[in-house]
Amino acid sequence: EVVKASHSELVAWLVLNVWPSHLGLPLLVATILLARNIRRHATFINMIVTWMIVGFSSSLLLYAGFQTGPEPPKSLCLLQASLLYAQPGMTSLSAFALVFQVFYVVHATFREKDPHHHQTLRKWILLVLPYLALVVFASLTAYVGATNTEMVSRQRRFFYCSVKSTSLTSSITTFSALVLFVTMILELWIVQLTYRHWRILRSNELNENIGLDLNLLIRIVAFSTWCIMGMSLSLLSLKAPESPVPDLALATMGSAVVLVFGTQRDVLHAWKFCRRRNSSGMSSSPSIHATTSTTKLNLTESRTSMTHVHNSSPSRWNVRLPLMWRSMERTRQESPIRGFKISNPVLREDMSVMAAPRTSKDSVV
Incomplete structure (x- = not known):
């Protein structure tokens, strides 16, 4: 044995x-x-x-x-x-x-x-x-x-x-x-x-x-x-x-x-973002810091719009995006199956559900 x-x-x-x-x-x-x-x-x-x-x-x-x-x-x-x-x-x-x-x-x-x-x-x-x-x-x-x-x-x-x-x-x-x-x-x-x-x-x-x-x-x-x-x-x-x-x-x-x-994807994005922030903090010039700080402030104040400083390129301000930032979600496509639509609970990455308000458009036919 x-x-x-x-x-x-x-x-x-x-x-x-x-x-x-x-x-x-x-x-x-x-x-x-x-x-x-x-x-x-x-x-x-x-x-x-x-x-x-x-x-x-x-x-x-x-x-x-x-x-x-x-x-x-x-x-x-x-x-x-x-x-x-x-x-x-x-x-x-x-x-x-x-x-x-x-x-x-x-x-x-x-x-x-x-x-x-x-x-x-x-x-x-x-x-x-x-x-x-x-x-x-x-x-x-x-x-x-x-x-x-x-x-x-x-x-x-x-x-x-x-x-x-x-x-x-x-x-x-x-x-x-x-x-x-x-x-x-x-x-x-x-x-x-x-x-x-x-x-x-x-x-x-x-x-x-x-x-x-x-x-x-x-x-x-x-x-x-x-x-x-x-x-x-x-x-x-x-x-x-x-x-x-x-x-x-x-x-x-x-x-x-x-x-x-x-x-x-979200875990890898967080690790990649932290690495970019660290490398940016060590190599960026003061002018770039000021520019990215302005962009970050605008992102914090408004989630639906973003004010860009004219002299900042996307490669510069993107590394300063806060962790709360997320890309635009994909727009819902109408289901070709009229008998059923997923309109109430949703399985997310946290394995929880989120209730969506039902409208006449989402009602089961």
Whole structure:
């Protein structure tokens, strides 16, 4: 039952856990929180936090200097085992919460239901569930390990400490597999709804009040599929296979979050804008600073018009645009399908909905 892995595989496992949890994911969260033109739903931030917890928990032995060499102290080993054994339940529920939020909004879009019904209660339930699973499974693992200290070791799993208990791993496996199955059902439901209404989605262009962000849906489904595959392999690792592949596959989940969601257009725009501001602040002359400051002031005072200084080129003042600036939205096109129009809820990048006032033009014929 001992995992057989090389030193290079250990280094790869540590890198895959450390860089997203210590650099990539915190940078993504900071960008979302600091950039005023980026909005994300709380379940999305929560999902990122859960994978940061996984990365920090996987690094405990590295922090203490017991990643290799003699067996670590039982207390430290049990602490890491408790946190990592709670990881499948916590991360599977955070992925479920994210997918469920998307499903709820998409379903409301086509059913013309009130998307704000029990919104606060639903949000808090989705936020608390992953940490409830963390507390329950971590406490259960700590109890089993404390009463049977001979079952706690680093040698069996090679990468991290574990507790040898068939009943414990079976309960974690069953719970996480059930959550992943429900998540997969919701994903298929989202795909089915989107496919059925594809012509409607194509004819209702996304703007401030209508439409559906298909790019967001594709990213959510892609990440969730990746997560389900990785979590499925991680469930096998709890059964103590000899192959290190399940643990290495699970370690890629943090990188998947950064790759899938860190490359969204508004996030990349914020990073590009900050870089341009920094380079402009170091190289621009005082006259250019005065010109761009005037343009920025005009943008702040009026969102619908922009007063340009005659001697400033677009390449000069564009780098000074505040983060609240956004390009003109595309004008809505009339739907060729007169039987249905997306006029009420809208799925945005923050996975929330925005109610649009209905007019006689938007009414269902």
